[in-house]
Amino acid sequence: MKRFILKTILILFVVLLFQNCATGNKYLSSETSISDVSNLDYFEPYSYIQLIKKGNKAQLNDSLSIETKNKLDSIITFNKNLYKIKKKLNINDALVNKKIENELSSLIQTAIQKRKLKGIKLTPVIDSVLESKNQRFALGIVATGFGRRKGNYTGQSAKAVAVGVLTLGLFAPIPIKSNLSLYSIIVDSEKNEITFYKNTLPVEKSPDDPNVIKKQLDKLFQGYLTQKNKGQ
Template sequence: MKTRFLNCCCVALVLFTSCTTGKLYQSTVSGSSINQLDYLQPVSNIIYVEKGNKGVINDTLSLKSELFIESVLKDQSKELSIPLDYKVKTIASDDRAFIEEEMTAMVEFLEDGRADFYFLELSDMMLDFMHDNETEYLLGTVVYGHVRRKGNYTGQIFKSIGIGILTLGMYYPIPIKSSSRIYFLILDAKNKNLAFYRRSYIQDKSPFDEEVVKKQIYQLFKGYFYE
């Protein structure tokens, strides 16, 4: 699972070129009908780029990101009147591993076209997990991001300039300094599907910048819980 995340994030360093908030996907369940939204600890994978333009997933930064995103989300839920309620904890390591795999798999299937939002059904294991925890609506959060070692970005800029000179300006690769990509999924136990799905990507901004993450959360739920 960690390797799969790494591959996705490395592609993102090359392909994404702007700040975007994806299309809002929702079922027949409106935001106003959700009075209690329980939530899971975010699933986060942060790549640390130390040398060149290739990085590896850093477990310490990933855990830091999970706690950071959760903290900002809780604060924003009060400010934006998002009905965030009880944190469903995964005590057993097997449960945590299952949640990570389930959340990331749904995101990957939706993003690469292997699944259609309107026909995606929750797995029996996920439904059992929700029923065991007596939760009808459950918010899942998946985070991808990358940061660089201090000085790495400057070095890559100079390298890019050198390549531009050698190719007479025909090729001028511009490295992405950092990135923050957040996916929100609301799982619906009653209807056995997703009630909500949306993504946000911001380039050249740190995934640990509070104002950046606040902006992403606001944009993600806009049009669902508020206008």
């Protein structure tokens, strides 16, 4: 399972890089009107946060992932009126939860790769869960990013300067301290499709900082679930 999760993270990062260059981080939407997206529930958010302990080698970190996930969940709940969200979809079956997690990641990857939502059908478990709860629309959010062990960033910064000196400035890798990206989709069980997809650009901030998470959520929904702020 961890191998699958690591593969998921790698794919998300790679396709995100190409997508951002091509689309400028615009959201994708179906032909369903925004005004029709009502009574919106949300799935438990998922988080894959890596920790860099030594050098620049990152490993998926359970505690940092859980902390980011819990804060993300709490912020969504606290701001549900702002984001026009009704409630959280609680799934008590651990196996079903894991299947939903895998299917959400798969749908997000497909949306990124295709760069359009038309033709992407809902996966079976998500579809059946929504139908069983008589719920048409549901929001799914996945967080990815990484943090560094205390002291690691300073050491990597010094190495970057040394490499720059040795190569006469032709090559000087700049280490990133930490970052966070959010991926979001809204699924429609009635039409068996994805209604909305967007991701945020990676922000070089701590992935478990509540202020950072809130700002990333705001960016996700500006112009769709919420009005875009003036000047943006």
